[in-house]
Amino acid sequence: MPILAASVLVLVALGALLAPLLAREPLGAVDLSQTLVPPVWSSSGSWLHPLGTDQLGRDTLARLAYGGRVSLLVAVSSVFLASSIGTLVGLISGYFEGWIDVVAARIIEAQLSLPLILVALAIVIALGSSFQTVVLAIALSSWVPFARIVRSEVLVLKHHDFVDLAVVAGLGGPAIIRRHILPNVLPSVVVLASQNFGQAIIYEASLSYLSLGVQPPQVSWGFMIAQSRIYLASVPLLVLAPAVTLAVTALSANILCDLLRDRLDPTLTTLQ
Amino acid sequence: MLRYLATRLVQGLISLCLVATFSFALTHLIGDPVLQLLPAEYTPEQYVQLRHELGYDRPWVDQFRDFMLGLVNRNLGTSTIYGAPAVDVVLSRLPTTAGLAGGALAVGILVGIPIGVLAGHRPYGIIDRVGVTVATLGQAIPAFVTAIILILIFAVDLRLLPSGGWGTWQTGILPIATLALVPMSGMIRLARSAVREVMAMPFITLARAKGLTDAQVLITHVVRPSLLPVITFGSLQLGVLLTGAVVTETVFAVPGVGRLVLDAVRMRDHSVVEAAVIVGAIGFIVINFLTDVSYAIVDPRIRSRVQR
Numbered sequence: 001m002p003i004l005a006a007s008v009l010v011l012v013a014l015g016a017l018l019a020p021l022l023a024r025e026p027l028g029a030v031d032l033s034q035t036l037v038p039p040v041w042s043s044s045g046s047w048l049h050p051l052g053t054d055q056l057g058r059d060t061l062a063r064l065a066y067g068g069r070v071s072l073l074v075a076v077s078s079v080f081l082a083s084s085i086g087t088l089v090g091l092i093s094g095y096f097e098g099w100i101d102v103v104a105a106r107i108i109e110a111q112l113s114l115p116l117i118l119v120a121l122a123i124v125i126a127l128g129s130s131f132q133t134v135v136l137a138i139a140l141s142s143w144v145p146f147a148r149i150v151r152s153e154v155l156v157l158k159h160h161d162f163v164d165l166a167v168v169a170g171l172g173g174p175a176i177i178r179r180h181i182l183p184n185v186l187p188s189v190v191v192l193a194s195q196n197f198g199q200a201i202i203y204e205a206s207l208s209y210l211s212l213g214v215q216p217p218q219v220s221w222g223f224m225i226a227q228s229r230i231y232l233a234s235v236p237l238l239v240l241a242p243a244v245t246l247a248v249t250a251l252s253a254n255i256l257c258d259l260l261r262d263r264l265d266p267t268l269t270t271l272q
Numbered sequence: 273m274l275r276y277l278a279t280r281l282v283q284g285l286i287s288l289c290l291v292a293t294f295s296f297a298l299t300h301l302i303g304d305p306v307l308q309l310l311p312a313e314y315t316p317e318q319y320v321q322l323r324h325e326l327g328y329d330r331p332w333v334d335q336f337r338d339f340m341l342g343l344v345n346r347n348l349g350t351s352t353i354y355g356a357p358a359v360d361v362v363l364s365r366l367p368t369t370a371g372l373a374g375g376a377l378a379v380g381i382l383v384g385i386p387i388g389v390l391a392g393h394r395p396y397g398i399i400d401r402v403g404v405t406v407a408t409l410g411q412a413i414p415a416f417v418t419a420i421i422l423i424l425i426f427a428v429d430l431r432l433l434p435s436g437g438w439g440t441w442q443t444g445i446l447p448i449a450t451l452a453l454v455p456m457s458g459m460i461r462l463a464r465s466a467v468r469e470v471m472a473m474p475f476i477t478l479a480r481a482k483g484l485t486d487a488q489v490l491i492t493h494v495v496r497p498s499l500l501p502v503i504t505f506g507s508l509q510l511g512v513l514l515t516g517a518v519v520t521e522t523v524f525a526v527p528g529v530g531r532l533v534l535d536a537v538r539m540r541d542h543s544v545v546e547a548a549v550i551v552g553a554i555g556f557i558v559i560n561f562l563t564d565v566s567y568a569i570v571d572p573r574i575r576s577r578v579q580r
Contacts, residue, residue, distance in 0.1 A: 114294070115556065118548075124545075125308060125542050202414045205414055246417065
């Protein structure tokens with residue numbers, strides 16, 4: 001299973017990297033003489049368009065590859081942004097406590113009352129929708145768990161002897177956080193980040209399905225599904241191809257992160 | 273208890289102010305809604321005129337004051353599509369969305385928790401394997417894909433249920449089933465791990481040693497302590513559920529808040545979108561408040577932790 005999952009992700013990543021080679025035409029080019037070409041396994045299909053073409057004559061496989069590009073880039077950047085914001089807030093509020101911790105707790109609660117869809121809507125009316133705003137919306141709605149887990153770990157870590165020794169050695173707060181606390185919380189952050197990765201892929205697809213995501217000519221799996229939905233009964237492959245790609249990619253990401261968590265989280269292994 | 277309630281209420285109000293400030297800062301300071309409202313090609317004169325008409329050229333302190341006053345007076349502007357106050361337009365669609373999300377949460381809990389408890393009780397048994405597979409799939413497949421698969425099977429192939437609309441009970445089945453998959457998957461995973469954790473506790477061994485049967489141990493000793501994390505998770509799931517509800521409403525043409533807001537984004541009816549964001553945030557603040565209060569009722573330890 002893990003090997004299969006890993007190879008799916010590698011395949012999507014390769015497709016994303018090599019998308020310009022897979023596509024004969026530039027992204028978004030329309031060819032109305034080649035609309036709704038059937039896939040290669042049907043009698044009238046050809047290897048020219050292995051998965052056929054859509055209602056505007058665009059090659060489905062090439063669009064899947066370009067969609068993978070958006071999916072992976074959005075997922076990686078939003079998870080990175082979310083974990084950075086969350087870790088920073090958690091480190092500062094956990095180490096210094098006091099009023100700064102109270103302020104952080106209120107900000108976290110305010111953020112919890114703004115789930116993804118509300119943040120995305122607010123951002124779209126203010127800034128329009130683009131690659132950057134999708135990343136921002138996903139990151140803003142997923143940094144809280146990072147802040148919580150880092151804060152709770154820092155609260156324990158800072159009472160260890162090595163922190164007291166660092167204080168005696170004359171190090172200031174920021175230096176202690178950077179040199180002695182941060183390296184100790186990073187493993188948990190990595191596990192949580194990997195768990196958020198699959199979720200971020202789904203969030204991106206959902207937003208672009210609602211046309212709150214990246215805008216044409218950029219293409220995303222969610223957007224492809226939304227566009228071909230009227231062909232669901234007549235040409236189901238147009239909808240199923242991006243839908244299956246999306247589900248299999250997210251599933252693979254989740255399987256791999258479960259594996260990573262089981263390996264890195266000692267509390268779980270002792271239970272079994 | 274009273275002191276806890278008061279503290280918690282003040283905290284909720286602070287959150288509300290923060291959320292309001294956040295949405296104000298986003299729309300009035302960082303972004304430029306005027307740009308979003310103008311056609312693709314516009315002249316600088318048009319820009320200046322629209323900016324003036326909407327009041328965005330006033331000092332931002334004045335704008336902030338009016339925004340906050342509007343919030344208190346339930347006045348967040350008038351919808352350009354419906355010609356009615358934006359808050360009223362949003363509230364009129366709220367029951368539909370609440371019904372959809374509430375139904376899905378209920379189904380998710382009623383199906384997910386029993387499966388999760390049984391799965392955790394017998395790790396690696398048949399229920400465990402099936403339950404975990406369903407939960408893993410449910411968390412990897414987004415709502416609109418589930419919806420499309422369900423439509424393909426039940427509406428296109430079998431012609432059993434309508435593919436969209438709202439009103440009769442048949443129209444409710446597919447949307448609620450679609451949306452229920454998300455909380456159900458989470459409940460299975462969580463109930464399963466909570467039960468496994470409790471099963472390892474010494475008091476379970478004691479209950480077994482007393483000679484209780486498996487079923488007695490499960491019902492009287494395992495389920496109750498396992499439920500607390502499940503409740504927490506349930507309230508956290510509501511945010512995911514709302515996002516899912518918007519998607520589900522779009523696929524099944526359900527006339528709830530989600531469809532309203534997406535149409536409003538498309539037609540650039542900004543006051544409706546703003547009103548929906550604020551109303552949604554208030555809803556979540558109230559839900560978080562109620563969750564915390566119900567905890568304090570259940571668990572006396574929380575009441576004494578007021579200080580923070």
